[in-house]
Amino acid sequence: MLEKVFRITKHNSTVRTEIIAGITTFMTMAYILAVNPAILSDSGMEFGKVFAATAIASAIASFVMGFTANLPFALSAGMGLNAVFSYTVCIGMGYSYQWALSAVFCEGLVFIILTVTNIREAIVTSIPDNLKKAIGSGVGLFIAYIGLKNSGIIIADPSNLTALNPEWYKGAPVVAIIGIIITGFLLAINVRGALLIGMLITTLIGIPFGVTTYAGGSFTPPAPYFCEFAFAEIFSNQKTLLDFITVVFTFLYFDMFDTVGTLIACAGKSNIIREDGSIPNAKKALLADAIGTTVGSILGTSTVTTFVESSAGVAEGGRTGLTAVVTGIMFVISLFLAPLFGSIPSAATAPALIIVGVMMISPIKSIDFDDLTEAIPAFITIIFMICASSISDGIMFGVLFYVIIKMLSGKFRELHFTTYIVAALFILKLIVDVIA
Template sequence: MENFFKLKENNTNIKQEIIAGITTFMTMAYILIVNPSILSVAGMDQGAVFTATAISAVVATLVMGLYAKLPFAQAPGMGLNAFFAFTVVKGMGYSYEFALTAVFLEGLIFIFLTLFNVREAVVDSIPMSIKRGISVGIGLLIALIGLEGAGIVVHPEGGGLLIGLGNITKGPGLLAIIGIIITGVLISRKVKGALFIGMLLTSLIGIPMGVTTLPSNIMSMPPSIGSVFFKFQWNNIFTLDMAIVLFTLLFMDMFDTIGTLVGVATKAKMLDKDGKVPNIKKALFADAIGTTVGACLGTSTVSTFVESAAGVAEGGRTGLTAVSTAVMFFLALFFSPIFAVITPAVTASALVLVGLFMIEPIKEIELDDYTEALPAFLTIIMMPFSYSISDGIVFGVVSYILLKLFTGKYKDISIATLVVGIIFVLKFLI
């Protein structure tokens, strides 16, 4: 393992990597419940999608760990699954087989684009100030996801507020606050594995509070994926609707994945001297392979999970972290009742603290140069406000180009950055 993953070179060890991998899994285990629930709206069998979700996460994350050797986990992405079910199937009236075909084609296109370094060029086109802003923005988005999941912040109906304070005196909200304090104390005392231990303690405290429950049985056999396996529909692939669906999936997945890879790598100080993510081409291949395999298994687009930041915060620095997460997803196939204990109130503590860790790169943004600071700031605030990593990147890159042009600093704009900016503008115009 030392020779393969270069643990000492990355200032880590086997124990630290495994704990980091388990921590990542615990913060994203919700996808095993949420993804089948969302895709069931499209008429897919929940049990089959559960199995497809777990297996696709295992395959994609293993490729990330063993091939790219990076500590990032993959699974069917949130937002992408909602687009699959609510827009393509319910909104446009197509079958889930049509949607799975679009996801499959998306994966093949991504393999092609990665092979010819197109996606790598897009990553490299993002200015350094925006890369740092991406890390901060992801931190705020992760914290918001944690707070919302636990009910600490809510979206009031008819109150005129975009967001408000939920019930924090009892139930999930109170448990999450207790978990945040416990985890904060552990981190302050420099306890190894603080996020992981914090979630375990929060789970136990939640039992007498009635928020978490111990499972009545431990093991269960995974449901068959027969009803969704290789369910493709080829008769509509040359239609305008397929083109629109494909473009949207490509755009959402590409920039969500790029944003996650750049943001988490920035926080982990993994960028090289030129500001590039190591093994980025291999990481993007892992993402593309995950999407292609996931479509064959019967699930929506697989992408790199922003919750990977939790494992990085625990010290995960190599592919062994990803391999550990993949093993946990495999075990979840047979021990799914145990993972029902990991509720949003439990993971909130880790996500809020990870949000804190992720904002560190803000210190390195040139705040005195407004052509650098404003694009970074727009990147930061638009991620949580729009609930989208890709939209945050759009605002950052386009504003960067405009500010540099109108202040006479056009030489700072690379051709690649300009091309990406034009694509962003066209996406919204179209």
């Protein structure tokens, strides 16, 4: 049955490998079940209801990804987008969470239309090959950076940069460092499930350090919201309507290119990108993202997107949709075991993110650094992802630099017309930002 649905043997994998990969992916992204409700609760939403909405929407989106696209990528509420939801739209602009959920719902519907009409897939294909490699490498460095920050190994310094935590030898930072060593050793001796095993061992090591503690709470699954929208509020006056359009466009932009970047990076890591630069079943993968966002807004959570942490499962050998389905099942189980999953510290998931970053940076070796019209945009893509803490901004400036430098160098014929269209959309986005 599983072989018929997921064609596991054809993808040089096994059921055991796919299950381990799915659990590993879930473990690296399970933090979203605590972080997303915490962020959205600042907008006035109930923690428990958002927790349920996050788990259910993540499960549904991952099931769609696994069963329709047969790709090993999981989805959940996107980090960054949830912050825009609470701190920009609700707190900064003063709108209700119902108003913000209405914007997310409309974004999801627009994405479904863009996906069905192949526009989103065309955007993925339009990104030049060297930029695809740069995106994969940049995302790898970015998630390693996230791991270092989440574990407290690096912290913000007075100059608004990051620096080594002066107390790196205490608490969470030292537990994470030990975890990196253990996980790296397990990988070096080719232990199957090394990332997952390393995560579990690190969780146990965190107990005597006071890093791993039992989260507590009820094992009874809470109920999510349902259709908490405020469309009447949107059309109450011209300013509100214009703000709504701007917010929907903002959600569209970040979701579009975060997902594109993640798909390219994870597909590159799993070696499934075709010679023409396309990703198998990209349309279905993007549809899973759109459906997840729409369903998530109905249940009461912010934009759902493909998670870069999926690369942890890919690194464990996940190659089919069974990996995503297993991750989805874990999200369903989490509804009943929230206190246990909430007990896994970020110090235990950080080593997996950091080591996956090592694995994902390998495409940088094949970037053509001898051709500066290729090398400079690739470097810009990578450095912006890390320094701006944004996958989408890295893609935006990478594409813009690519188009401008190619045109100024007289190599404009090397560009596909859809690349020009994507660049024009980025320019429009920058103009909107300046005006706003």
